[in-house]
Amino acid sequence: MSGQAAVGGLPSGSQPGGSDVPADDLKAQGNASYREKRFSDAVRAYRAAIDLSPDNAVYRSNLAACYFEMGRYDDCIDESRRVLDLTQQATASQPESGTKLTDLRAKNRLRVAKALYFNGKFNECVAELSPLVASPTATNRDVRDLYSSAIELARHLADGPHVDDHRRLLNRFPRYRPPRITNVYEFYPVGHDEATSAMSGAFSDGTSVGGDDPNGLRLRQSVPPSEDTRSAMWLSKMDAQQLGDLSFFFGGVGDARHVFTTLMDVQRQMKAMTRDGEWPASDHPIWSELRVGVVLNDIAIPVLARNLIILYALWELGAFTIEQAQSLLDAVELAALIHFVYLSVTMPPYLHDRLMTVIDRLMSLTSSPQEVLPFVRMSTECWNEVKETLRFWRADPFVVSTEDMAHSFTPMAAVGDLMSVPDKMNAFVEQHKRTLVDRFEPILSPDMLAKFGTIVEKDSFVKQIAASLAATPGAALAGCIPESTFISLTKGLWPPAVLAEQDHVIGDVIAAMKDHRPGQMKELLENVRQHIYRSWKPNVTLVSREWNEHAGRCMFDHDPITIVANLFNVVWMKSPKNPESLFEWSAHFFATVASSVRQLGTHNCLVYEILPGDMNQAFGMVATESESRRSKGLPVAFDRIFLSNVPDYAGLLPVFIDTAPLLKRTPNSYINCGVMVASCMFHEYGEYACSATAIPSLRDCERYLGVALQSGSLMGFDPRWGHAGGKPLLPYDLDDLATQEDLFEWIVRLVLMIAVPPKRDSGMAVREHYPLNLSYVFRTFERLIAIGYPRHWIASNLTRLLENRVVTDTQPLSCSTNRKNGKPARIAMDCFQMELRALAALWQPVLRLAVKHPLPALADIRRFVLRDVQYIDSPKRSGGCPTASIMGVLFEPPSSSQRSSSSIASRRMFVVEPIARELLTSASSRVHVVSALQFDSDANEFAVWLSRDDLAEMKAHRYTVRLFQTDCWTAVSSPQPVADMVESAPF
Template identity: 25%
Template sequence: MAVQEAVRSSEELRKQGNELYKRGKFEDAVPVYKRAAESAPTDAAPVSNLAAAYFELGQYDVCMAACKTASELLAPQSGSTDAVALAKLQKLLIREAKAALNTAQLDRAERVLLALPASEDTAAMEKCVGQLRKAQAGDAKGVLSKLILELPRCKPMIRNVPEYFHFGHDTPESLYGVNDEVLRTERKKISFLFGGIGDARNLHRTMDGKCFHFTVVDHKPAAIARDILVLLMLDEISKNASVHALEDNQMIAIICLYYTYLAPIMPDWVYHMLQTYIAKAMSALESPAEFPTFLDVPQLYRAGVSSILREWQSEVQEEYPTKRVRLEAIRQRLRDRTQRTLRTGKLGLEAPKDCEKQEAFYRATGVLFMEFGGKPMHGTQLNAAYSEFDEKSPDTFNAELLEGLDTAWRTNVTLVDLEWQRNREGWDGSPETAASHMDINVLHNPFEFAMKLAEERTGMSEGEGMFHRMLNWFHSVARAMKQLQGRYKIEVCVGDVNSVLEQVRYGVVGHRSDQQNAKTTGVGGQPALAAPSDLHTEELSEYPLAYDRIHLSNIPDYVGGSLSSFLYALPVTYTGDFSYITSCCLRNPPLFRTPRHFTNEYVGLSDSSDLAKLFHAKMEPLQFPEDAPLVMSEYIQWHRCDSSTNFADLISRPELEAWLYRLFLKLAIPKERKSRDFVLIYSPLNLTAYVRLCNHLHDIGYPAHWIGSVLSSILSGTITCKARPPRSDPLDILEVQNEARREAIEQCTAPFVAELSTLLSMWQQAGALPFGILSTALPDIELVHKYSVTFDAIPDLVAETPSFVLLLFDAELLPPGSNSIRKFLLSDEKADLSSRGKAIRERGLHVISTWDWHRGSKTATFWLRRDVLESVISGHRWGPAIWRTDNWTIQGMPQRMEDVRDLGVWLQD
């Protein structure tokens, strides 16, 4: 009787547990199943239920233990002809094998698989075991380093020379305040990273306090070269503590800095002083000991910086003579003034109140005048001309004097990057087009900088003129450098800031020492933060493994918005309310009413609790109304918070899957847009962002089988979900919210399987996806090859947005002259549902978003599984071509598949 009661009690408890399980309350189901198992200790059913609940919770070790116990209880029954018991046992063994794969316990997975009959499931698991074994046996750190350093994060541009931004527009702001809590951290060293350093105004403003490490990043060697020159001049100024007792060489350095930092042209003697600093910098690049001890210019970047400095020694002055630059400055200031008037109906303040005449003189002549203590500091003729200058009649200025200045003055060569100038749209290399298309950008207003200084209340005195204001500014920076002597390091990096951030996270920064690299990676790929040191010299010898604050300017506008910030910057930021990343939107702020709308466009989510659960991101409350005009043009701070990874504090599995499908469709099939627009939203990220996101989710505790099942579904070629490729631009919050009310439909992912499966194999080999992806579509790493194809002609027009993909396509099904192909990639209500459209989707093309473009040789380089390439290379109808993902049209005529060159196995090239 007692036994029967126990059985009934166990069955009742199992029913309760099953109800909780069906509702996704796995944590609540576990204790109920445990009680059921205790009531009927010889019954395998409640233990089997318990194993299932543990599996759903991602607690794979205890799941395997429960599977083993349940299997032992079932074994006597399954040994007979009891088909039901045998099926239950096989189900348990499959679950145990999957749990073993999700924790990379391969020996255990193999032992379990040996007890199972052959099936589609076991074939996928056996293949997964083999792939994970290869990853474990290989050099995972080396493969990860190769991935990070070699594969691009964004789709390429065809005209892919980055623009040179030599002058910023920010108000110079420090990344910390006098009483900032970050200064009271236990760490002896405070670390900052400035992405898109530009003219370094925010770096200069931040230099004050205890022991500091500054990492400054820019994708242009020219920006770094210019900042090095400025730092050398500031170092010279810093040798005297008083602005009232400057020695001659320090005053000369300030005058040189004044013109180098602000002006398009400069007096001849200042130009020669600038050349002295250029020669000094070039010499220091050859001999590291010649650099000031605070300046770390890694060997990796020296050749690129030296190349720019060589151009500035003579070539730039010859190509951009003084008169040409001076006239361009006048023209661009006039254009800027006119456009501002048309936009606002008024001019607005263009100079501080004591600099109006100097600003009008600059606007009329292109000459930045200099006076100190009320006395002009130029030759007699120019001083007299300035004294007689009438702001109301600027056209009456002495033209002959200007012709003399064009001979006696020189171009500020640091404003010119010849690589950028020679690759601008419309230039074909001829002198004729050079004259009309290669004028440098001197649109900036030097006096705007003085107004920015006044906004920051930096102690700039009024009534002294522009030079005195700048002298005080430069000297305040130099004084901070003197006070910090021996307590700060400036590390410069040339390249994409997201690349640098990811290298820091995983300890593969090329120029940092092996000893430092060994300390960088902790549990789950997160930075293993070093213990603080009491010695400044020891502190400065250590590169930071995480940053207190990261300043990204408006770089996210161009590299994936919030998603790239959350994937790259936030993981290398210290947790807590006093550390943060900060950025603004300057490319298209009118399109985003609030930060929620901005985040929704790039992440496909806008709820703050979701962002905390998925990215451990928390936004600092705004200091201004959320719906203020152009709110996104203001700097917004994101903190990395210590969010719980307890199961109850994760978003649910259905929510995660819905979001992952939504984001995949958004990345793979961006909304159709104009190819050129003043406020164009970029969709630059390639599919490596999706793989990185899956790695991130696994690192922060989301169960491996949740992520793996989504990836397996995509790799199958068909997904069933309520998400659709985006239909609004920017992605509307209501579109995301209304998704739940849509019908779930089957959607074809076949065009993206070849690339995604290739990338997943590469990341798995790097140990960055150390769990089972149960798909026979995942290739062995030896199948991943590197390829190249050279195109006969690819137009450069409208080619400066990262919106290009490489397509391998069946020209019979999809003729190259087709209009927008997006309808063929869609499977929803907006798709081409004809038999031809279906054939194109399912077997007519492979989209490759991860590739490099070598503009000079017109060569595309890409990574792909060999079996896919060989399956189409024999078909004469197939060919590779470059298409756009903004208006989804072809950019140039295709090549033949026979033109594709196999560069060898990726891991051996």
């Protein structure tokens, strides 16, 4: 900050009002705070100086500079314009200060222009800069670059799509590296976690109570979790605005167990408002005030189609009472249909006929399911895809036989003859232990064991893990011991008693098992198994056409008894009286859910949106279409967001970048996300989070991205994330965020984490997952700006990346946590520059970054396609999981691509001396790597986004291009000429 004398107004050092501190001293204090980047303190000092000398242009110029550094661009513009007015007035009265006035005016005019640019007012920016550019002495490169960029963006806004439309296009841009096999999604129609209400409070380990839990469940874990009800959501404590906008998002929805439990919780709380404990009367004000919005999201359309079938059956069942669901024939059949669709791989023919009737009814609808389910919302595109799945399930004969379904089913249920309950429980636990030992033994490699301590004996450690896990999630329900044997040996479920009479073979064996006639069991159960193979039908809703064709077979390992036990995991949930079968448990649960669906749907209190596709893209759609969704009565922000374990596949960073913006900024809002796939690879949750985000610690998540871990852990209850600091509105104060240099260090770590993921064993069933491409760096920039980081900070950091002048002690990842070599060194990012430039140009209309580095024109960014990819081997036979996000594109000059086509030393290209890593090479500047691509294994082609000039230069130098996978860093395809790539529109 300048120490010059005041320009205009009172002379420097005047003390109007008898202040004890002279104005110049206050300015000096402000300058010191500014240099130390304590901008809030600097603002207070400058404001105090201005109070003493309101017309001092220098004080106001310093204040404007401070506002600019804080990203308060509107305030900066106001103060700088005031400086321009003051200096103009002073020109006539103080001609001897002409040079100083001119410099001060030019400085503030440029500051106004930059602030206008960062505010997206490009035409005003151009007008402000025009006199500076037209000046004969204009030599400032920053001025010329800013002027050119503002003109281009102004032209783009005039001729191209609106910023919101451009943001929609970017939402469709690939977020992840593609897998080797595309157009196929893992199909998990049945969940494995304990049902939780989205209205619940935080959970912690409960106090041991011994014996059975309050529901009458005979749980292997006799310590039910403890819920902090202070953080729960209570309808009775909500005002009308909250009641009218209650909304929940369920990503990776699976079998919708959390959705159902949430609807039951709403019912429980509504009934608590009445004296008789029943649903409120029709004239109760709650019916006019309450509106519950739930969004069911899954990437697999068959999951959503299956949920729609179950929802339709629940709606029909809701016309009956809970008691009738186990006594009245039509209601029993509906409850049994839900029971078998939800839990069983096979079903009796009469229930299969009922299922086909439901499918036919849904397929007969012309426009949407809303014709029969008035509370359901679904796009036309989604409905058409759902109907395709329904047609597949309606095929007769079906692609999978009943016997094949049974052989594919290996339930985690106890085996053996009828035993006493304690013996049965012990046998159940012991078998579960053996199964877990078999699963963990091949996973725990020596390297992984080393993470748990210096001295770990593998056999004992595996048994310790198995013993711990076997004592937690599963359960044997009261009255279900005989049926568990039936499930294990026949792969079927007991029909309800009133329906079992239709099938004497099934009825006889059920009667014998209930009468404890073990001598007849072996022969009877063998007859039943063959009978089921011959006469029962497959549960078609458990089969995905795409996944079945890819895998070649179905595979199911869920335990129906454990699933139902997990549905009754909530302490407040009532259990059936004296149950004698699994159906009595599930019928009680689903009849209660059905009552919720029917009552809320009938009273127009429920909006049930089915939203397909990638979860993070769905969040982006909700954000960009907020106005349209609001007009349709659809949720645009959520009280609670459940992600299942989708972050295991899509990464944890998107939770902070894509999910958090849609979480309401209320004290009890949270994002619930589990860790299942790689939990055993880390000591604790902070290590997992670091490996997935490059953020050093859990606490640092607050200052970097404004999110905080509220509860949960790696191996315990699901982690729950919320907004940091409880601030109701954005932006955060800059003092609460990371410093500019710390932020840049993290951005470098993030780039390296994404661009140079560590080498992993592609054959391992459990491993770290690094799915993101470099577009997430720019998505992160957008989030950083939204939470309060100054836009010019982001521009400066991006400039440093593009100018390839990064000095850091961060290294590319080689294990589950970030490592530093302790000695700052230059990181060479030559091989990323081509992609970073293209992505920067694509994101420029949204980010509005005044980057001091040449960028391609937005119109020159095109999509280039290579068809007829020449594989070294079939993608299916390349080893590892074919649906893991691992693919990248490598562009090589002739001298590089002449190396062996079966293996690439591509990790050598990323870092230059003095970092001593196996990645070193002196030829890095000639190799280009691209992480953001579209790949279609069926069409045998891939596409990347580059500038025309970059592609033309590679063509001129006879570059080749090929696919490689980033887990084991080996080539997937042979080098092919870049000249073979064809141009297409970018979107």
